[in-house]
Every structure is written in C-alpha cells, then in structure tokens.
Amino acid sequence: MPAAGAALAVAAGGPGTAGVRAVLGLDVGGTKIAAGVVDRSGDVRSFVVEPTRAGGARGEDLERLFELGRRAVAEAGLALDGLAGVGIGCGGPLDATRGVVSPAHLPEWREVPLVALAEKAYKKPVELDNDATAAAAGEHRVGAGVGTSDMVYLTISTGVGGGVVVGGRLHRGATGNAGELGHITVDWRGRECRGCGRRGCLEAYASGTSIVERAREADLEVASATDVAAAAGRGDATARAVWDETVEALAAGVTSIVNAFEPEVVVLGGGVTRAGEHLFAPVFERVHAEAMTEAGRAVRIVPAALGERVGVVGAAAIVFEREAAAHA
Ligand SMILES: [Zn+2]
Structure with a gap:
C-alpha cells in the first residue's frame, strides 16, 4: 500500500521515512519487557528495555508496558499517529484470535485482554502472537531465515x-x-x-x-x-x-x-x-x-541473527506478515 505508506511518512515528518511504515513492537518476556519501533526493512529505530518485575499489580505492569512503548515511539522521533500498527509477542499460553493472554511467566496475568487494552492505549490496530512465534517471524523476515x-x-x-x-x-x-x-x-x-x-x-x-x-x-x-x-x-x-x-x-x-x-x-x-x-x-x-x-x-x-532485539523485531514482523497475508 504505497499511498498509505507515503501519507504516514508525511505524518511522521522525519527525514528518510518516505515509503516506510513503522510498527511498534512490544515483547513481554519472563525477565524483561522491551519495546521498539521497527520499519519494514527490519531497521530498529528505537529500542528500550526494562525488567519485567513480575509480582506487581497487573494494572501497574500493563501501564509500564504501554509507557515503555510510548517511550520507544518518542525515541524514534515519531508520534503515535506515525505508526502503522502495534505488534505484541507474549509468552504463552494465549489466545491470539481473541487477543487474550495468560502467560505462564506472569501469574498475575490471567485472561488479560491484552489486544483490546493496547488498542485503547495506542488507538492503533494491534496484532498478538506467542513470543517464540513472533521471534520466528522476525528471523524469517529479516534474520537468519531470510x-x-x-x-x-x-x-x-x-x-x-x-x-x-x-x-x-x-x-x-x-x-x-x-x-x-x-x-x-x-x-x-x-x-x-x-x-x-x-x-x-x-x-x-x-x-x-x-x-x-x-x-x-x-x-x-x-x-x-x-x-x-x-x-x-x-x-x-x-x-x-x-x-x-x-x-x-x-x-x-x-x-x-x-x-x-x-x-x-x-x-x-x-x-x-x-x-x-x-x-x-x-x-x-x-x-x-x-x-x-x-x-x-x-x-x-x-x-x-537478531540477538536481544529478536522479540521486538519479531513482534513488528507479525504486523507486516499479517498485512502481507491479507493481501495475498
Ligand atoms: Zn514440557
């Protein structure tokens, strides 16, 4: 969709963004949460990471995750409007079709409607996958499996x-x-x-x-x-x-x-x-x-090939992958 891409690049306002639709990737891991803005070619335009701090109140953990995402967007020199979408990789089990997660590594998170909450936080379409599935998407799209x-x-x-x-x-x-x-x-x-x-x-x-x-x-x-x-x-x-x-x-x-x-x-x-x-x-x-x-x-x-950024690049890759599948 070159037309939409161009429009978003204008909204982003930054130099060198023509034709690029950036995606926010969120990685919810067992020991850390990470966020980054990734463009279509796999370039990571920002990357921020924090300890997961499991054991905190569930609402507090979620707000920290969403705030980390906002920081990644700001550090990439973008506004939320400049994003094409948000991808989330999260430990299982989860229900990707309903957008609900119950990650084994975060006992306080049971049946959390993560997609709906993220859509509300960012006002953008959100895609969810198991973190290892997302990592596979990243390695396939721009890493060792290209x-x-x-x-x-x-x-x-x-x-x-x-x-x-x-x-x-x-x-x-x-x-x-x-x-x-x-x-x-x-x-x-x-x-x-x-x-x-x-x-x-x-x-x-x-x-x-x-x-x-x-x-x-x-x-x-x-x-x-x-x-x-x-x-x-x-x-x-x-x-x-x-x-x-x-x-x-x-x-x-x-x-x-x-x-x-x-x-x-x-x-x-x-x-x-x-x-x-x-x-x-x-x-x-x-x-x-x-x-x-x-x-x-x-x-x-x-x-x-993607090292510590695989979670974030992978979470972004599922957005690009689903978009490609929708147009196939
Ligand atoms: Zn087993």
Whole structure:
C-alpha cells in the first residue's frame, strides 16, 4: 500500500521515512519487557528495555508496558499517529484470535485482554502472537531465515520455545499456540518438565535451567549453561557427560522436527547457543546422520541473527506478515 505508506511518512515528518511504515513492537518476556519501533526493512529505530518485575499489580505492569512503548515511539522521533500498527509477542499460553493472554511467566496475568487494552492505549490496530512465534517471524523476515520457504526456529534459554514457517507463512495453530517445540518428547519416561508437567520434554534437557540443574546434581559448581560447555571443552569428565546428554537430547528433538517439517533451515537462538561450536557442531553432525530423508539431511542449522532485539523485531514482523497475508 504505497499511498498509505507515503501519507504516514508525511505524518511522521522525519527525514528518510518516505515509503516506510513503522510498527511498534512490544515483547513481554519472563525477565524483561522491551519495546521498539521497527520499519519494514527490519531497521530498529528505537529500542528500550526494562525488567519485567513480575509480582506487581497487573494494572501497574500493563501501564509500564504501554509507557515503555510510548517511550520507544518518542525515541524514534515519531508520534503515535506515525505508526502503522502495534505488534505484541507474549509468552504463552494465549489466545491470539481473541487477543487474550495468560502467560505462564506472569501469574498475575490471567485472561488479560491484552489486544483490546493496547488498542485503547495506542488507538492503533494491534496484532498478538506467542513470543517464540513472533521471534520466528522476525528471523524469517529479516534474520537468519531470510529467503527460505520452510524454516524452524528454536530459542533455547531458561526454557525452550519454537516457531514454524511452512510455505513462507507462520504456522500458528487453532488459537496461536502451535510451535511449542520445547515440549516435544525426547524421553517419555525422562525428567519432569517444569514448563508443562509432563516427562522427558526437550526443554527438560536442553534448557539452560536444566543444564545447570543436572550439572549441580552431578556436583559441579556452575552458574550457567555456558560454564558447563566450557568445562566440558576443557576435558572435565562430569561436565562432558552433562553436555553430551544435552547435545543428544537437542539433536533428537531437532531430528524429529526436521523429519516432521523438512525445513531448509533450523535457526537456533537463546542464551544456551552462546556455547557456539560446542553446541552447533555435534548437533549438526547427529541431525545430518539421523534425519530420514535427503532433504532432511541437507538442512542447515544456523545461529539466530537478531540477538536481544529478536522479540521486538519479531513482534513488528507479525504486523507486516499479517498485512502481507491479507493481501495475498
Ligand atoms: Zn514440557
């Protein structure tokens, strides 16, 4: 819609904005909330972040989130009028069709009509998706998955989340909770999963939380998953055992995902991937050896490209993605 874009650029009034319709992205995470103004090409024109401060009154948390968004708009040199829309990525579970969230990481937020409240706060159309789905949209649109038709994104941090792009489109499921790839079973009699209560989920082995927990059970003094990877790299046998189990679980999960979706690329993001080649090399090797088809064995497994801004860029990407889908 070039005409509307031009009109909005005029409203924005800034130089270099011709033809650009900027979107406000809001990322509601477990430890931080972030906001940023992102343009169509993925350029981040402002980025602000604060601790989530879970445990505060729900109304207070919401007002802080909306105020953070207003700050991002101001820092981008725009007025709210200059925005094409607002995208929100929020931890699940949620109902994207009704615009209601009950994020597991914010116990005070139950059945919060986040879309309606944000529309009221900003007087703009608002789109909502699961945060990992939004991150997948960001990596697909302007990050490590650019140009692919079929892509899977996994974020491996305190938990494990995922998003799936099929035929160039995000796969959301009936209510927007699809892509919970952290809860693929890799050992059905295995460790209890903190995220969902079942046993043997990928998250129960590959998450940073689990890596540290299993290392401590083995009497290792470590503060993070990267400590375990580093100790394993130095030849510590106990750390090696924990890390090998982590890699095996992740490779088992990724192989199942590759067999299910036959993606061209699997993008791995999140803090645990800071282990770098200690993680990518062995996972790559196992997935390539074990995937069922030639296409599966040809899959690329690459690090995420968007870093700490993935949540905000992803939240904006869902607005652009839905707009493209509406015109398809
Ligand atoms: Zn689980």
